[in-house]
């Protein structure tokens with residue numbers, strides 16, 4: 001009396017049919033790629049069938065080029081290894097300016113320590129720290145090829161002025177020092193941390209970042225300066241993106257011109273007793289409308305810790321920390337941080 005052997009039921013016919021069809025389609029795609037791809041192209045142009053297949057999985061949820069054909073850098077649109085292989089042999093030096101005036105000196109430690117982990121790794125980096133409290137600049141272990149200079153500047157009792165005077169000080173320091181010491185420059189907010197690779201994919205002649213509060217909205221919502229009396233004025237039918245003032249980058253000479261122009265217009269406003277809605281950020285936005293950036297960084301390069309990540313943002317590379325404005329700014333905020341939606 002033996003029990004009957006257990007029977008294994010075959011997969012349903014429909015499953016088999018579906019799988020066969022999928023295999024057939026895949027085979028056809030491979031054949032099409034092999035026979036239809038232009039054989040005259042040299043092999044290294046990336047026209048291999050595997051690249052085409054990979055192409056199916058590339059980012060289609062974000063726009064990765066501006067209407068003037070500048071790249072918009074999103075995770076998944078570039079090959080970091082390839083990029084490093086292109087830029088490494090150039091032996092570049094990247095200047096990084098950061099202002100830590102008054103209580104903002106307390107942000108320096110995290111800024112520098114996380115930069116050492118994620119910012120321009122294996123490149124020569126020169127940090128320029130501007131502060132009125134040189135004794136409070138933390139000593140952070142820097143990797144080889146990286147260097148830090150502390151530059152003393154006066155304090156101020158208006159945060160708007162501290163933020164805005166950056167243009168003038170950066171301009172002057174490029175003239176006296178940075179232009180002899182670096183090829184590219186990034187001017188960054190100090191109240192922030194790096195969380196993920198920020199590498200050579202960010203380099204370009206003139207580089208700016210889309211403000212994280214405005215990448216998913218239309219132009220009429222951008223907080224440009226709207227009063228015609230201001231030299232930062234933008235009318236409702238002008239503007240491409242709303243750029244964040246926390247990141248300005250590019251070739252040293254291009255940032256030299258940008259900072260001069262923004263400072264000039266900021267001072268003309270001051271003479272007329274007008275201050276643009278978002279100070280130098282408003283002037284930066286106007287400048288970049290008339291002088292298009294050659295590369296635009298996605299909000300991965302300027303996020304804010306208080307913002308929930310969205311589907312498009314696969315990685316956060318640099319993000320502003322949550323700060324108690326009343327505790328760190330010399331004067332209480334004149335209005336809520338509306339540019340930081």
Ligand SMILES: CC(=O)N[C@H]1[C@@H](OP(=O)(O)OP(=O)(O)OC[C@H]2O[C@@H](n3ccc(=O)[nH]c3=O)[C@H](O)[C@@H]2O)O[C@H](CO)[C@H](O)[C@@H]1O
Nearest residue numbers: 099100101104159162163189190191244245246278279281
């Ligand atoms: C994310 C982003 O795009 N931030 C911009 C935004 O607000 P934020 O709220 O980010 O401005 P903020 O308070 O961080 O000031 C900008 C920077 O100025 C420096 N600082 C400021 C105050 C102070 O007491 N000490 C000091 O050192 C510091 O480097 C700081 O990171 O608008 C500002 C202008 O209104 C700037 O354009 C900022 O770049």
Ligand SMILES: [Mn+2]
Nearest residue numbers: 189191246320
């Ligand atoms: Mn900031």
